[in-house]
Amino acid sequence: MTDLTLYSMPSSGNSYKVRMLLSFLGLPYRHVGMEYETPELAKAHETSTLPLGKLPTLELADGTRLPESNAILCYLAEGTDWMPTDPIQRAKTLAWMFWEQNQHEGTIAVRAALLVYESRKHLATPERLxxxxxxxxxxxxxxxxxLSEHDWIGGGAPSVADISLYAYTHSAGTKGGFDLDQFPNVLAWLDRFAALPNHVALDEIPA
Ligand SMILES: N[C@@H](CCC(=O)N[C@@H](CS)C(=O)NCC(=O)O)C(=O)O
Structure with a gap:
């Protein structure tokens, strides 16, 4: 029996972030998967299971449900090596996570989604792409x-900022059609991150 339930979308980078940190921390959890436009997701919307109407959502033992991938990362990372305690380091780490949501996801993940999800393909005009x-x-x-001056996004050690940015960057080439070869420091960082103990792939979904 486990205390944590993760409502997550198997194909989505935002949900992948949380699955990644749960694996790094060795925390067992119940996984409830819901893909786009499935009856399961429609039911979750109808029953208001997801506080902000989105995946991922983490449910704690007392029934509290936490939305927003990066907020969930911060909650789980509190008191671990994944969240710096020094206020400046912490602020720099959070700054990259805010940047991930307001600059990176809206371009890199959105282009991949337009190319991958059938229901978005009509929005994939040549101009938009x-x-x-x-x-x-x-x-x-x-x-x-x-990354030309830092091994990790937050600085000297892997942190929640690396998890946040890895989620959509690792598939930016394969799904989004971006040319990662132009960015050797990003490629080297992706390799460093993928070599971390207990790293999981996007499609490694708990039974
Ligand atoms: N800012 C949110 C974005 C969450 C989000 O947009 N989730 C999408 C999947 S990536 C979702 O739940 N879509 C289902 C729906 O809108 O019905 C986060 O980081 O968690």
Whole structure:
């Protein structure tokens, strides 16, 4: 029996972030998977299972449900090596996580979603794809520049900021059509991250 239940979308990077940290921390959890446009997700909306109407949502032992991937990462990482205690380091780590949501996800994940999900394909006009390609490459260039001086996004050690940014960057080439070869520091960081003990792949879903 486990205290944690994760409502998550198997194909989504936001849900992947939480599955990744739960694995790094060795925390057992019950996984409730819901894909786009499935009866399970429709039911979750009808019954208001998801506080902000989105996945991932983490349910704690007392029934509290936490939404927002990066907020869940912060909750789980509290008191562990994944969240810096020094206020400046912590603020820098959080800054990258806010940037992930307001700059990175909206370009890199959105372009991949337009190409991958059937229901979004009608929105994938050549103009929109070109605009997102350019914007995504700019975001990757920012990461590449930062990673020329740091091994990890938050600085000297892996943190929740790395988990947050890894989720959609690792598949930016394969799903989003971005040219990662232009960004060698990003590629080296992806390899470093994937070599961490207990790293899980996107499709490694608990039974
Ligand atoms: N900012 C949120 C985004 C959550 C989000 O948009 N989740 C999508 C999957 S990536 C979802 O739940 N879609 C299902 C729906 O909207 O019905 C987070 O980081 O958790």
């Amino acid at each position: 070109a605009e997102l390609l350019d914007a995504g490459h700019q975001r990757l260039a920012q990461m590449n520049s930062h």
